[in-house]
Amino acid sequence: xxxxxxxxxxxxxxxxxxxxxxxxxxxxxxxxxxxxxxxxxxxxxxxxxxxxxxxxxxxxxxxxxxxxxxxxxxxxxxxxxxxxxxxxxxxxxxxxxxxxxxxxxxxxxxxxxxxxxxxxxxxxxxxxxxxxxxxxxxxxxxxxxxxxxxxxxxxxxxxxxxxxxxxxxxxxxxxxxxxxxxx
Numbered sequence: 001x002x003x004x005x006x007x008x009x010x011x012x013x014x015x016x017x018x019x020x021x022x023x024x025x026x027x028x029x030x031x032x033x034x035x036x037x038x039x040x041x042x043x044x045x046x047x048x049x050x051x052x053x054x055x056x057x058x059x060x061x062x063x064x065x066x067x068x069x070x071x072x073x074x075x076x077x078x079x080x081x082x083x084x085x086x087x088x089x090x091x092x093x094x095x096x097x098x099x100x101x102x103x104x105x106x107x108x109x110x111x112x113x114x115x116x117x118x119x120x121x122x123x124x125x126x127x128x129x130x131x132x133x134x135x136x137x138x139x140x141x142x143x144x145x146x147x148x149x150x151x152x153x154x155x156x157x158x159x160x161x162x163x164x165x166x167x168x169x170x171x172x173x174x175x176x177x178x179x180x181x182x183x
Contacts, residue, residue: 003052010059011039017066025058025065027135028182029118032058053174060171061135069137070165076141076158079172088173096176097155100142100183105153108144114183126155132179138163140179 014036023034031044032054041050041058050058079085079092104111108128115121115130123129126143134140141158145151157176167175 006056013063064166070162073161075161077161078156078158085169088169092173096180099180100155101153104144108146111144
């Protein structure tokens with residue numbers, strides 16, 4: 001079955017919003033060209049079609065952007081703090097948090113180097129924290145804690161509370177996984 005139903009709905013949403021024929025959107029370190037007539041999304045960095053799961057995120061983001069993005073709330077929430085995430089948490093943690101811990105848990109300062117590749121900035125909290133600008137007005141805060149004599153390394157992702165007005169729960173899981181894979 002795949003993404004066919006999600007694609008149809010997303011492209012229809014853009015058509016109903018009278019989206020221009022050509023749109024451009026930055027997502028992490030890449031820029032994408034969106035042709036709403038041909039229903040194609042192309043990564044400008046590699047001149048190739050965007051992967052399906054990336055395309056769905058881009059389409060959902062663009063639909064909300066055309067309607068009007070919500071203002072940032074400056075209230076950071078963990079994934080668990082969103083309602084309706086119970087059935088998603090295990091997959092979210094395995095695909096998003098665990099890879100960060102594996103990669104940076106014993107070398108937390110190396111997380112700073114991500115800022116050479118991805119749009120973002122250092123933040124406060126944990127032993128090291130960075131904010132990645134996934135999309136414009138969609139920041140993702142990553143906090144990392146060093147291991148000590150009692151506990152192993154730990155990490156968490158935080159999302160501005162406004163994200164729930166842009167993406168559904170499944171989209172947030174996919175977004176977190178993509179961000180983690182880019183770190």
